[in-house]
Amino acid sequence: MLxxxxxxxxxxxxxxxxxxxxxxxxxxxxxxxxxKRVERRTLAGAGVRCLVDGCWGFxxxxxVTSEGLRKAVIEASDAARAGARLRRxxxxxxxxxxxxxxxxxxACVDEPGIAEKIQVVLKAEQRMREASPLVxxxxxxxxxxxxxxxxxxxxxxxxxxxxxxxxFHVFATVGRGDERETGAKAWGVTGGWNDLMKKRDLDKMVxxxxxxxxxxxxxxxxxxxxxxxxxxxxxxxxxxxxAIGHTVEADFxxxxxxxxxxxxxxxxxxxxxxxxxxxxxxxxGMVLVDDEGVLAERTVxxxxxxxxxxxxxxxxxxxxDTVPRGNARAFTYRDEPIIRMTNTFILPGDSRLEDMxxxxxxxxxxxxxxxxxxxxxxxxxxxxxxxxxRIEHGRIGELVKGIxxxxxxxxxxxxxxxxxxxxxxxxxxGHCGKWQPAKVDAGGPYLRCRVTIGGRHE
Amino acid sequence: MSGEGRVxxxxxxxxxxxxxxxxxxxxxxxxxxxxxxxxxxxxxKNDLQVPKGDSYEGVGIRVIRxxxxxxxxxxxxxxxxxxxxxxxxxxxxxxxxxxxxxxLPDPAExxxxxxxYDEASERLVLEDVLDLGRRFVEAARAYxxxxxxxxxxxxxxxxxxxxxxxxxxxxSERASSFVCVGMAFARDGDDISSFDAEYSGSCALAGxxxxxxxxxxxxxxxxALGAITIPSFKGSVIVTPYAGxxxxxxxxxxxSSAENVQNGRSKWAGKLGSTVTSPLLxxxxxxxxxxxxxxxxxxxxGVPPEPIELLKDGVLGHYLYNCxxxxxxxxxxxxxxxxxxxxTPGIGSTNFVVAPGQTSLDEMIRAIPKGLIVNRFSxxxxxxxxxxxxxxKGGHYIENGEIAKPVKExxxxxxxxxxxxxxxxxxxxxxxxxxxxLPYIQLExxxxxxx
Numbered sequence: 001m002l003x004x005x006x007x008x009x010x011x012x013x014x015x016x017x018x019x020x021x022x023x024x025x026x027x028x029x030x031x032x033x034x035x036k037r038v039e040r041r042t043l044a045g046a047g048v049r050c051l052v053d054g055c056w057g058f059x060x061x062x063x064v065t066s067e068g069l070r071k072a073v074i075e076a077s078d079a080a081r082a083g084a085r086l087r088r089x090x091x092x093x094x095x096x097x098x099x100x101x102x103x104x105x106x107a108c109v110d111e112p113g114i115a116e117k118i119q120v121v122l123k124a125e126q127r128m129r130e131a132s133p134l135v136x137x138x139x140x141x142x143x144x145x146x147x148x149x150x151x152x153x154x155x156x157x158x159x160x161x162x163x164x165x166x167x168f169h170v171f172a173t174v175g176r177g178d179e180r181e182t183g184a185k186a187w188g189v190t191g192g193w194n195d196l197m198k199k200r201d202l203d204k205m206v207x208x209x210x211x212x213x214x215x216x217x218x219x220x221x222x223x224x225x226x227x228x229x230x231x232x233x234x235x236x237x238x239x240x241x242x243a244i245g246h247t248v249e250a251d252f253x254x255x256x257x258x259x260x261x262x263x264x265x266x267x268x269x270x271x272x273x274x275x276x277x278x279x280x281x282x283x284x285g286m287v288l289v290d291d292e293g294v295l296a297e298r299t300v301x302x303x304x305x306x307x308x309x310x311x312x313x314x315x316x317x318x319x320x321d322t323v324p325r326g327n328a329r330a331f332t333y334r335d336e337p338i339i340r341m342t343n344t345f346i347l348p349g350d351s352r353l354e355d356m357x358x359x360x361x362x363x364x365x366x367x368x369x370x371x372x373x374x375x376x377x378x379x380x381x382x383x384x385x386x387x388x389x390r391i392e393h394g395r396i397g398e399l400v401k402g403i404x405x406x407x408x409x410x411x412x413x414x415x416x417x418x419x420x421x422x423x424x425x426x427x428x429x430g431h432c433g434k435w436q437p438a439k440v441d442a443g444g445p446y447l448r449c450r451v452t453i454g455g456r457h458e
Numbered sequence: 459m460s461g462e463g464r465v466x467x468x469x470x471x472x473x474x475x476x477x478x479x480x481x482x483x484x485x486x487x488x489x490x491x492x493x494x495x496x497x498x499x500x501x502x503k504n505d506l507q508v509p510k511g512d513s514y515e516g517v518g519i520r521v522i523r524x525x526x527x528x529x530x531x532x533x534x535x536x537x538x539x540x541x542x543x544x545x546x547x548x549x550x551x552x553x554x555x556x557x558x559x560x561x562l563p564d565p566a567e568x569x570x571x572x573x574x575y576d577e578a579s580e581r582l583v584l585e586d587v588l589d590l591g592r593r594f595v596e597a598a599r600a601y602x603x604x605x606x607x608x609x610x611x612x613x614x615x616x617x618x619x620x621x622x623x624x625x626x627x628x629x630s631e632r633a634s635s636f637v638c639v640g641m642a643f644a645r646d647g648d649d650i651s652s653f654d655a656e657y658s659g660s661c662a663l664a665g666x667x668x669x670x671x672x673x674x675x676x677x678x679x680x681x682a683l684g685a686i687t688i689p690s691f692k693g694s695v696i697v698t699p700y701a702g703x704x705x706x707x708x709x710x711x712x713x714s715s716a717e718n719v720q721n722g723r724s725k726w727a728g729k730l731g732s733t734v735t736s737p738l739l740x741x742x743x744x745x746x747x748x749x750x751x752x753x754x755x756x757x758x759x760g761v762p763p764e765p766i767e768l769l770k771d772g773v774l775g776h777y778l779y780n781c782x783x784x785x786x787x788x789x790x791x792x793x794x795x796x797x798x799x800x801x802t803p804g805i806g807s808t809n810f811v812v813a814p815g816q817t818s819l820d821e822m823i824r825a826i827p828k829g830l831i832v833n834r835f836s837x838x839x840x841x842x843x844x845x846x847x848x849x850x851k852g853g854h855y856i857e858n859g860e861i862a863k864p865v866k867e868x869x870x871x872x873x874x875x876x877x878x879x880x881x882x883x884x885x886x887x888x889x890x891x892x893x894x895x896l897p898y899i900q901l902e903x904x905x906x907x908x909x
Contacts, residue, residue: 022534032721034557038550041800042532042539045514057584059511062533072511079509079584083499086592087506114546115553122555255503334512372838 002160005046005152008069012077014052015093016154019291020064021047021333024146028118030125031139038118045333048072052080054090060334094317096324097297099151099159099289106282108164108192117142117193124206128172131210134217136180137173140206142166144193145439149291157293165189165284165439166196167429170206174213181401182371183213184386186429188439190286212387219401222388227453228363229405230356230446235385237427237442238369240274241344243381243409245442246434248301248309249327249339250316257377258410259307267307268413271349274302276311278326278342284428285344285441287326291337296326301344302413313339331436341432346444349419356418356448358394364453365389365396366405369427375409382406382454404454412449420446468493468620469630471535475519476622479544484521484551486562488623490758491517492799497584498613499591501640504599504606506592509584518799519547520562526551527560531800559785565626568762573749576662579616579634587612590668594638597672602644604683605676608653610640612668619799627760635659635751636666637892644679651682652866654833654852655700659892661749678833682852685866687909694829694856694882695870695904696822699889699896701835705846707810707894709874710741712841714768714776715805716783723842725875729774736881737772738815739899745793745808752809752893756793759803763793768807780805811895815884819898822883824859830906831856832870839874847871869907877901 001020009016022044029037045062046069057080059072084090121142128138144166151159167188174181185205189195231239247257254260259267268274278287278296287296292314300308310320313328316339328337357365370384384404390397422445431437472489479487496512516533517540528551532543591612598605613636620630637659644651656675660666697705713734718724726734744765747753756762759781767775779787780795780803796806823831830853837848850868854861885898 035554037802038527038529038554039800039802040530040543040546040550042530042534042543043516043800044532044534055506056508057510058508061513062515062535063513075511075584079511079588082585082588083506083509086588089505114549118550118553334514336508336510 001150002152002158004066005069005150008066009073009152009154012050012073012154014050014077014080016073016077017049017292018069018073018152019047019330019333020150021045022148023332026114026144028121028142030121032137033129035118035122040114043332046072047330047333047336048076049336050077050080051091051093052077053084054092055080055084055087056091057083058336091315092318093314094322094324096294096314098153098155098157098293099295100157101159103159103161103288105161105163105286105288106191106195110194111192120202124170124202127203128170128206128210131207132174132214134174134176134214135172135210136175139169139171141169151289151291151293153293159289159293161289163190164192166193167284168196168202168205169429170209172209172213174210174217176217179217181213181216183209183211183216185209187426188284188428189282190284191282195282215399216401219399221402222364222400222453224454225452226450228360228448229451230360230365230448232367232446233422233424233443234368234426235366236346236444236447237344237425238383239381239409239412240346240444241341241427241432241440241442242373242383243375243379244274244413245276245341245344246375247377247379248311250310250312250320251339252377253310254316254319255377258379262307265307266305267410268302268305269416270305271416271419272302272305272413273300273347274345275300275347276327276341276344280343280425280441283343283425283441284439285342287329287342290326290328291330292328294324294326294328296342299325299327311339311341313337329438331438335436338435340434340438341440343425343441345425345442346419346447348421348423348445351418351420353420353422353446356420356446357391357396359418359448360391360394363391365391366403379409381409405451406454407451412451415450416447418448422446468618469622469628471517472620472622473628475517475540475544476624479519479521479547480624482544482548484523484548486522486624488520488562488621488759489517490799491620492617494615494617496613496615497582497587498611499588501591501595501607501610503608504595506588509588511584516799518801519543520802521547521551522560522562523548523551525556525558525560526554527557528552528554529802559782561781561785562623562625563627563759563761563781563791565628566762568629568755570631570755571746571748571753574661574753575632576634578663579614582614587614590638594640594668594672597669598640598642598676601673601676602680604644604646605642605679606645608641608643612638621756621760623760629756629760631755633754634661636663638666638668638671640672640675642675642679644683646683649683651679651685652851654678654682657891659751661751665749678852682864685864686855687867688855688865690907691828692903692905694826695901695906696829696831697899697901698831698833699891699894699898701832702896702899703891703894704835704839705874706812706896706899709839709841709844710768711778711807711810714774714778716777716779716787717805719777720783720786725844726774730777732774733772734774735769735772735878738881738884739769739772739878740767740813741769742767742811742813743778743807743809744811747809750809750893754808758795758797759791761791761793761795763808766792778805778807809893809895812897814886814888814897817883817885819885819887822885822898822900823856823861826856827858829856830854830865830868831861844873844875846874867909871905871907872903877904
């Protein structure tokens with residue numbers, strides 16, 4: 001395949017990149033006592049990108065014969081040449097460390113067949129319905145991407161990539177009278193079925209989702225206001241990815257995000273070091289070679305409170321006179337690579353969680369992401385929280401529901417006064433959306449900081 | 459005709475795969491074929507970003523064996539991968555529980571809808587699309603120098619789809635669409651308008667005017683300059699056709715989907731024949747409008763859809779069905795199965811047509827002492843409960859029957875199903891946006907939160 005791709009780009013003008021990507025996606029969706037949907041989709045083809053006279057042309061095709069690829073290269077370079085007459089801001093490419101050879105992200109052993117996976121999903125859904133007489137809605141969904149890619153560029157990348165990313169979502173709804181409450185758990189990895197099952201115990205997650213929903217029926221609401229809180233690794237991941245991470249993507253920086261021109265400035269507490277790193281083994285955002293053929297490396301975004309780097313493609317790295325570290329990603333062969341995060345996290349510190357809780361007179365212990373949320377290029381954010389407990393006089397107290405957290409993410413990071421020694425990446429279940437989806441992960445330690453809590457009774 | 463041979467090929471592939479699925483043990487089988495070409499020019503910050511082309515061909519194979527369903531899809535149409543995909547569909551069926559509601563439809567006559575395919579699309583190349591996009595961006599910029607196009611795209615889609623099943627369904631159809639869409643803001647010194655969007659779509663290349671679309675967008679954002687904050691109030695809100703997708707179309711389509719009715723998520727379960735909205739609201743789902751983007755002669759399962767009156771003077775007339783949900787309710791599918799070759803059939807509307815009312819937009823505004831025009835809504839609407847809240851973009855404040863000022867930092871909130879009962883006026887003017895035809899709709903009792 002590498003030779004086929006290389007011969008197709010021979011003689012093409014300017015820079016050319018051909019990415020053959022074959023994806024087999026499996027989805028198993030059981031809900032409310034029925035198997036709603038089982039789908040296996042094979043989606044394969046080549047994405048061809050040419051840079052001629054400072055303009056891109058992108059053509060994707062299912063025809064991966066040598067004639068088909070040749071035709072796509074000619075169409076893409078012709079389109080780029082025609083576009084170059086229109087495009088004023090000319091694109092250039094930064095030099096990069098390019099991937100060559102085999103990249104098998106995680107070896108998968110003893111992968112079960114589809115029949116066994118369907119049975120496990122059906123059993124988990126049944127377990128959810130039987131976990132409590134209050135259950136009125138039960139959803140268990142398994143999703144898996146099995147990817148193989150060949151990436152060749154005219155300046156020397158030649159990578160063969162094998163990657164598999166599965167995830168589970170369990171979602172329980174309980175009811176009593178007209179009241180409805182929900183409990184959800186979700187997790188994902190890079191690896192096989194067994195790696196996913198090792199990350200979390202499916203039965204335990206089903207039980208916890210139901211138990212949380214049931215406990216929420218009797219939970220009260222909190223009074224809104226500014227509080228000192230503990231964020232768990234998943235919420236630290238949400239903050240790092242959604243509220244901070246997007247603002248440091250170089251294309252958003254160019255559009256005027258809040259951190260434009262702030263490299264070298266103090267943007268967070270000394271205790272905070274935040275990185276993006278595609279090389280984390282087994283994390284759902286694992287990318288060893290990105291879709292421009294660039295080798296992944298750790299990018300230090302914030303180092304002990306000081307903003308150090310943005311996230312780049314080869315094009316943005318040239319504009320900022322820096323080096324790309326593997327953040328140009330495409331979801332399928334039909335998508336062109338754009339700047340994306342991989343695994344985004346805060347490094348652990350040296351505090352003990354118990355001590356951090358004991359130091360709070362009046363606040364909240366917050367666990368996992370709830371429903372709803374948004375963040376924008378000003379780093380203003382609002383997220384739902386799944387599980388919130390009061391902390392009074394240094395002790396964890398009762399569950400409260402309907403909690404949202406909001407604020408300006410850099411202000412929140414400036415308020416961090418303790419970072420635990422724990423560490424987990426725990427945002428690998430879903431997708432990040434930015435014109436096209438991407439599998440990402442995020443997390444970190446527990447943080448103690450100040451946020452605005454939105455409650456029901458303000 | 460030049461395209462005829464290719465459609466035949468799609469049907470031939472589909473019929474051949476149906477035969478092979480039966481030979482491998484399927485009781486029933488369905489193959490949905492899609493061949494598509496897309497040409498697009500993407501612009502960002504007043505500049506060309508990238509010209510893009512895509513050629514696609516794929517099949518989705520659905521099998522039923524002993525009342526168990528399996529589905530697998532592939533866009534690799536080589537013998538080996540097709541065999542593997544057939545085997546995967548059968549293996550999934552084998553491992554799935556019995557569900558007697560899985561059925562395939564019998565053949566029915568599908569009359570072509572005129573005007574949904576423009577042969578001019580066959581000669582189109584990326585350079586043409588680049589030029590159409592450039593004309594849109596330049597027209598907007600020439601209209602007023604304060605306008606910045608944040609993002610814009612001109613796209614042409616050309617598709618051929620075919621379906622065959624073991625009961626004798628054998629249908630194919632070609633369609634084309636041309637879509638121009640842009641997002642912009644205006645800046646005058648320190649005054650920056652809110653973002654607004656404009657859209658133009660047609661099945662015919664000649665039916666789209668990129669310059670006019672660009673000028674409409676520029677006019678909107680320039681008019682949003684000089685925005686003021688307003689105090690909070692509860693009162694009249696005019697939902698424009700551009701805000702209507704989220705606030706009007708989506709909740710109605712959600713609640714009339716038979717799947718949501720059957721799983722208890724629809725507010726309109728058990729309400730057929732009952733009044734569910736103000737009598738001023740009438741909605742037809744019409745798949746047979748000539749040259750309309752949502753028109754088609756058959757759905758994802760090969761059922762020919764006919765126009766249905768979802769709402770007649772506020773009374774719920776129909777649910778939207780595919781074959782699975784229809785079987786569950788003991789009725790016939792009305793041909794509202796949606797989806798592609800890569801998915802199992804879902805449910806959705808076709809051309810969503812809200813009937814015009816008696817009032818002109820001017821009269822509507824003149825009758826409002828204090829109110830808000832919502833050009834675009836950016837927020838969340840939970841279609842189960844109907845609760846929504848979000849930010850108004852490109853909003854205008856109405857005072858004493860006149861448009862007083864553009865507004866900023868305004869949020870609206872409420873429950874859409876409750877507000878549907880409080881529609882007080884529907885405009886005579888109707889705007890076509892893609893698959894929707896919407897008038898201006900005046901709601902009473904909306905919470906408007908200002909500063």
